[in-house]
Amino acid sequence: MNSLFEYVLRLGDDSLILGHRLSEWCGHGPILEEDIAMTNISLDLVGQATSLLGYAGELEGKGRDADALAFLRFDREYKNVLLVEQPNGDFGMTMLRQFFFDSFRKPLFEKLQHSTDQHLAAIAEKSLKETKYHLKHSSEWVIRLGDGTEESNARIQESLNTLWRYTNELFFTDEVDNELVEKGIVPSLQEIQIEWNATVTAVLTEATLTIPTNNWKQEGGRKGLHSEHLGYILAELQYMQRAYPNMQW
Amino acid sequence: MRDINISELEQKFQAKIDNDVKIEPNDWMPEEYRQTLIRQISQHAHSEIVGMLPEGNWITRAPNLRRKAVLLAKVQDEAGHGLYLYSATETLGADREETIDDLHTGKAKYSSIFNYPTLTWADMGAIGWLVDGAAIMNQVPLCRCSYGPYARAMVRVCKEESFHQRQGFEIMAHLAQGTPEQKAMAQDALNRFWWPSLMMFGPSDADSKHTAQSVQWKIKRHTNDELRQQFVDVTVPQAALIGLTVPDKDLKFNEETGHYEFGEIDWTEFWEVVKGNGPCNKERVDARRKAKENGMWVREAANAFAAKRAARKSA
Numbered sequence: 001m002n003s004l005f006e007y008v009l010r011l012g013d014d015s016l017i018l019g020h021r022l023s024e025w026c027g028h029g030p031i032l033e034e035d036i037a038m039t040n041i042s043l044d045l046v047g048q049a050t051s052l053l054g055y056a057g058e059l060e061g062k063g064r065d066a067d068a069l070a071f072l073r074f075d076r077e078y079k080n081v082l083l084v085e086q087p088n089g090d091f092g093m094t095m096l097r098q099f100f101f102d103s104f105r106k107p108l109f110e111k112l113q114h115s116t117d118q119h120l121a122a123i124a125e126k127s128l129k130e131t132k133y134h135l136k137h138s139s140e141w142v143i144r145l146g147d148g149t150e151e152s153n154a155r156i157q158e159s160l161n162t163l164w165r166y167t168n169e170l171f172f173t174d175e176v177d178n179e180l181v182e183k184g185i186v187p188s189l190q191e192i193q194i195e196w197n198a199t200v201t202a203v204l205t206e207a208t209l210t211i212p213t214n215n216w217k218q219e220g221g222r223k224g225l226h227s228e229h230l231g232y233i234l235a236e237l238q239y240m241q242r243a244y245p246n247m248q249w
Numbered sequence: 250m251r252d253i254n255i256s257e258l259e260q261k262f263q264a265k266i267d268n269d270v271k272i273e274p275n276d277w278m279p280e281e282y283r284q285t286l287i288r289q290i291s292q293h294a295h296s297e298i299v300g301m302l303p304e305g306n307w308i309t310r311a312p313n314l315r316r317k318a319v320l321l322a323k324v325q326d327e328a329g330h331g332l333y334l335y336s337a338t339e340t341l342g343a344d345r346e347e348t349i350d351d352l353h354t355g356k357a358k359y360s361s362i363f364n365y366p367t368l369t370w371a372d373m374g375a376i377g378w379l380v381d382g383a384a385i386m387n388q389v390p391l392c393r394c395s396y397g398p399y400a401r402a403m404v405r406v407c408k409e410e411s412f413h414q415r416q417g418f419e420i421m422a423h424l425a426q427g428t429p430e431q432k433a434m435a436q437d438a439l440n441r442f443w444w445p446s447l448m449m450f451g452p453s454d455a456d457s458k459h460t461a462q463s464v465q466w467k468i469k470r471h472t473n474d475e476l477r478q479q480f481v482d483v484t485v486p487q488a489a490l491i492g493l494t495v496p497d498k499d500l501k502f503n504e505e506t507g508h509y510e511f512g513e514i515d516w517t518e519f520w521e522v523v524k525g526n527g528p529c530n531k532e533r534v535d536a537r538r539k540a541k542e543n544g545m546w547v548r549e550a551a552n553a554f555a556a557k558r559a560a561r562k563s564a
Contacts, residue, residue: 020309023317026324027305028536030544032298032332039325043318050314067313091547147557148550155546240312240370247428249312249370249420 003179005059006079007186008120009069010176010222012052013080016070018101019045020233021088030091037137041098044130051123058119071241075231076224083166085221085229092156095141096163099203102135104170107195111187120185139203146207157209164212169219170196266467271397274340282466285459286396287343288357289468294334295352295359297327299533303367304376312370319416320373326409333402340398353538355525360384362445364527371424371431371438377417379439379446379484385410386480387450390470418487425491432492439488440496447511448519450477456516481509 022042029035053066064072084101088094109131112124145152171189180186204211220226240249258277265272272278301324308324311317335345351357362380367373388410391403424435451457451473463469471479488495499512522530 023308023321026308026321027298027301028540028543030540030547032328032335034544034547035301036325036328036332039321039328043321043325046314046318046321050318053314070314071312091544144554145547145550148554149546151546152550152553236309239310244312244428244430247312247431249316249423 001176002059003176004117004120004185005056006176007180008052008056008059010079012049012056012066012069013078014084014101015045015052016049017078017080017230017233018084018098019043019049020237021084021086022094022098024088025094034091038094041130041134041137044127044134048123048127048130051126055119055123067241071238075226075234078226078230078234079222079224080230081166081169081172081221082218082227083163083169083221085227085233086163086166087229089159089162090155092141092145092152093159093163095138095145096156096159098134099138099142100163100167100170100200102131102138103196103199103203104192105131106135106199107192108187111192115185116183117185135199139199142203142209143207146204146209153208156207160204160209161212164214165216165218167200168215168217169221172219172222174222263465266395266465269393269395269467271400272395273397281462282468283341285463285466285468286399287338287341287348289463290334290338290341290399291343291348291351292358292360294331294338294348295357296363297331297334299352299359299363299537300380301327301331302533302536303363303365303529304373306367307370307373310370311373316373316420323377323413323416326413330402330406330409333406337398337402349537349541353534353541355534358523360449361519361522361527362442362449363533364522364530365441365445366529368441369434369438371421371434372442374417374420374424374435375438375442377413377415378421378487379417379442380449381410381413381417382484383446383449383480385414386476386483390476393467393470395467418491421493422491425493435491436493439493443496444514444518445522447477447481447514448522450474450480452516452519453514478508481511485509 019042022038022045025035025038026042027035029038049070050066053069057064057066057069083097086093086097088097106128109124109128113121113128115121115124142156145156147153171193173189177186177189181188201211259279262272262276262278262282265276272282304320304324304327308317308320311320335348338348339345348357352359362383367376385407388403388407392400392407394400394403421435421439424431426432454460454472454474457473460469460472464472485495485500497512499510501510502508503510521527525531
């Protein structure tokens with residue numbers, strides 16, 4: 001197996017699917033400023049997906065470009081974590097999902113920017129700048145909603161209870177990671193998890209939220225085993241490419 | 250306090266306008282001038298915000314990553330325009346939330362073009378090319394509008410609109426040169442959006458109730474019919490260039506005047522859509538109202554948190 005291809009594909013799919021989900025908010029945000037912010041973050045994620053999937057295509061060496069990978073694979077070939085494909089829910093659910101993701105991506109990109117793989121390092125360096133803003137934005141909202149009104153606290157606590165089961169998959173590790181960690185190309189996710197735990201505990205505590213004690217883990221995305229939601233995302237995402245095959249847009 | 254005669258103030262005000270001196274928020278202005286601007290700028294803001302919906306409809310289905318990114322950026326620009334414009338109405342003493350509520354109750358209007366559905370990807374091209382193209386015709390003269398904050402907002406808005414117009418034309422040109430299915434899709438979009446785009450300039454001068462006063466105040470620099478003619482003159486050759494046919498059997502170039510003559514606009518349709526009977530009026534306003542209602546708890550939480558934080562700081 002081409003481990004680096006698989007690894008970059010996973011990163012690219014996370015950005016692609018979360019960017020898609022966030023873009024569903026466009027025009028429907030709770031305030032105009034947040035409509036702008038969410039569209040902006042979505043745009044950053046689509047940009048990351050373009051760079052990452054483009055590089056994955058090069059690594060694969062079968063002539064597939066970023067668009068071919070984004071639009072023309074089957075459901076079981078997408079490798080994003082289940083967290084990013086979860087429905088938007090209310091604004092608090094979206095911000096919490098984003099916060100869990102950003103808290104993972106920031107330390108990951110901090111390490112990856114020093115990767116011995118120059119191409120990956122360059123993408124990570126650029127994405128890190130964006131991700132720092134995303135994390136600042138999402139953590140501020142988690143705190144604001146957690147420590148806002150009784151209603152907002154209850155709502156985001158419920159989102160926390162729902163999404164918690166998907167967080168562990170961010171640190172899913174298999175032979176792909178093991179090989180690349182050994183070669184010194186990518187960081188160990190155990191290191192990233194330590195930092196993630198610290199960020200998440202600090203923010204959720206400040207937000208006066210209760211971290212669920214149920215540590216039941218939901219995973220499968222990294223192996224292409226998804227929730228029912230992904231099929232519908234792909235039905236929209238791939239619509240044009242499937243309905244009008246082999247055309248340039 | 251010295252009793253200043255209103256007519257003296259009005260004369261000074263009109264003199265400023267006649268000398269192309271900008272009116273600024275703290276300057277004296279006739280109440281009617283203020284109200285006209287609030288009405289016009291808020292309608293413009295609402296159009297930007299409602300205008301996000303028909304294009305937002307295709308973001309999740311954009312055909313490739315580049316188109317998706319460009320469309321996201323364009324719709325985001327529109328949200329930004331809405332924000333500057335609501336801010337401009339605030340300089341006139343309007344309250345942003347009340348202004349938005351007027352949209353939701355149907356009291357305030359927005360551009361009728363956004364009450365038409367976006368049915369295919371080519372509609373993203375048609376909207377950029379025609380709708381943003383028409384918006385530019387309307388808005389470029391507003392960069393010289395007598396009210397300073399509006400004029401300055403328009404400078405930036407127009408730069409972005411001009412980029413939007415080009416990206417729309419580029420989508421259309423691409424489709425028109427593509428496969429037969431793509432070309433048919435482009436032609437169909439032009440057929441559906443052509444007439445509503447001409448209607449964007451508003452009623453004929455003879456039926457426009459606001460034009461005369463607005464021209465005197467330099468809020469408006471050209472009449473609706475002048476701008477509409479300018480749009481037709483610019484756009485018809487563009488359609489020809491990419492091999493699409495403008496859906497108007499009466500369209501012809503008049504060598505003497507140097508302008509295109511075009512067919513009669515269906516004003517019954519225009520007024521019906523303005524009244525709320527367009528294909529998507531209800532969906533558009535419902536979507537905006539729902540966004541506000543669903544976001545209420547978020548805004549309340551943000552206010553409550555800000556108050557708590559301020560209390561902690563002062564404690």
